[in-house]
Amino acid sequence: METRNMRVLVVEDDYFIADQLVREICELGDEPIGPFASVGDALPVIDRAEVAILDIKLGDETSFPIADRLMMTHTPFLFLTGYDSQLVPHRFYETDIYIKPSRAEPMLKALRALHHPPQDSPAAPRVPGADGTETIEDLVMEMLRRARHVMPDNASAERLVERVLKVALQKVDQGADEQDLKNWLRQLFAYEFRNRISHLH
Structure with missing residues (x-):
């Protein structure tokens, strides 16, 4: 089955890791958005992303505000970190976490599986209540x-x-x-x- 290239938001504050990720994403045929080293820089372009790779620790802040926005729009994402995964809040407990250094290919494969789900993956359910309204x-x-x-x-x-x-x-x-x-x-x-x-x- 033919798969369409993905727009991949990259949020990473280590220059060398970010540069490597962007190069590998391009080599694999996908389109990087970024890299961005802070929450403030990434949020204005978040709606352009189809999937995202998020470094957890960005200087004195974390990428969790970005992850919250992505979750609200059910945009697939994963975390990349060199720190203890225990830092991740419970609401993200099922999000894939990759340990630095990690190559882009396995991360993109995982994101592609989420971005192109099986055909039986449902739309969000909508059901009427007894009076015709949904409760x-x-x-x-x-x-x-x-x-x-x-x-x-x-x-x-x-x-x-x-x-x-x-x-x-x-x-x-x-x-x-x-x-x-x-x-x-x-x-x-x-x-x-x-x-x-x-x-x-």
Whole structure:
């Protein structure tokens, strides 16, 4: 199957590592965006990216704000680090982490699997409630039904939905209204589902 070249956001503050990644990405036929050495430099162009490679530690800051934005738009990404992976917050616990130095080819292969998911990867579920409107409970039940349909067992399906709900609770704490929460649940579920499916294949 023919695969289209990807636009790869590169966020890395080590000049030599960043330069090597960009060269390898070009040699493999994909298009690098960057490299960028800070969150502030990368965020304005984040919408151009189809996938991303993020160095975790960027001087005195981390790339987690970029990762949050990418997760919100279900844009595949992975982390690259020379530090302890325990620094990664729980909400990213399923994101692939590569240890420096790593070549671009295996990272691009992993990102391509997420960017071009299997055909049975679902769109975010939308279901009506009893009065014709969708409730959060309806949405959660539909997520669970779809997860059970393709995950290896009920336990893994429930863990997938639990993961989505735990992260969603953070949005509630941030004051998200119900419609925003529904939209965010759909996006996060689609991202997590696609991530899990790629590991099954």
